[in-house]
Amino acid sequence: MFSHLNPTRLRRRGAVTAVALAALLLPAGCAGPATGAAAGPRDGDSVADFVHRTLPAGISATVLAARGDDLVYCAGFGTADRAAGTPASCRTVYDIMSVTKQFTAAAILKLEVMGRLRVSDRIDRFFARVPEDKRDITIEHLLTHTSGLVEALGDDYEPVSRDEMVRRALASTPLSAPGEEWHYSNTGYSLLAAIVEKVSGQGYEQFLARQLFAPAGMRHTGYVLPRWPRRLVAVEYDARGREQGRPYDHDWAADGPYWNLRGNGGMLSTAPDLLRWHRALMDDTVLPAKARAELFEARVPEPDSEDSYAYGWNVRELPGGPFAWHDGGNGWSLALLGRTLRDDVLVFWVSNHAYRHGRWNLEDRAETLTQGIVDRVRAEGE
Secondary structure: OOOOOOOOOOOOOOOOEOOOOOOOOOOEOOOOOOOOOOOOOOOOOOHHHHHHHHOOOOOEEEEEEEEOOEEEEEEEEOEEEOOOOEEOOOOOEEEOHHHHHHHHHHHHHHHHHOOOOOOOOEHHHOOOOOOHHHOOOEHHHHHOOOOOOOOOOOOOOOOOOHHHHHHHHHHOOOOOOOOOOOOOOHHHHHHHHHHHHHHHOOOHHHHHHHHHHHHHOOOOOEOOOOOOOHHHEOOEEOOOOOEEEOHHHOOEEOOEEOOOOOOOOOOEEOHHHHHHHHHHOOOOOOOOHHHHHHHHOOOEEOOOOOOEEOOOOEEEEEOOEEEEEEEEEOOOOEEEEEEEOOOOEEEEEEEEEOEEOOOEEHHHHHHHHHHHHHHHHHHHHO
């Protein structure tokens, strides 16, 4: 299903503490450990059975599956915080990394529905002193990674203000002329977040919270506004099993991550909230039908891939209909959110310890895990 992942950059800053690796899966709400590599489809194989034998033994993760409005499966595995002995569960709050991009894209479309902008607008409508080589960049170019802007401007946790990020982006050397080539760009999505602020007159997170998350009933998604109990937020672990802290334990501003990360990643959420997001995308809760269709319209073929990029989503045509998905990674954690656009099957999985030297790399099982869950949810609904 997936030819490549589009993770955010590897983020490593500050001191780390070595911790022991948890030896076995500790599923929350489901019995039995995972057994290692995935096997092929089996008659009557349930989602739970498949997930247990496909996730690597020792991993920490949460997995959710749904069809339409109906929750089919949700379980946590391993630990959200080893030092405290907190098991991962469906309530665990994770960094969902580049899955954040679909919220930024939806915010832009919301502003278009409100009559505040058009995706065809050039960025010089929003930013002063745009150099000639970037003057023809439009909002749509930013949404589809065809602006020609660089992938990144520095470390995700570097204390960069919005204005400094914009200045650096506009001063950067372009990779291609606007609209000519596809280059995955976190920088472009940070510019989109800046546009959301300039047009709405609100902070990026505040606008998303009021216009997207609140209508969808998502009370546990954001950067700082939800104020989660610390015990519910997953600690991340590197490939040696060393603790990397919670996302906000790194250098963050008072209102969320700095601007190398804001808008393109770093959002925190839970599996139930992403189910609420899925439900909101099935009706007019956050966007009318025309805008939702625009969100998922495959627009630009991605190089060396069967996917095309829409607005904050990858889209692939499969025998069962189009599949929209986006992943995110930071070298420690990995997440993927996918939904079938014909029959509304949802898959979400996330790990706060996705890599372990000599033992597992969850990227190697991403396709098997995702496709297997979709197949079984469909089979259980027949």
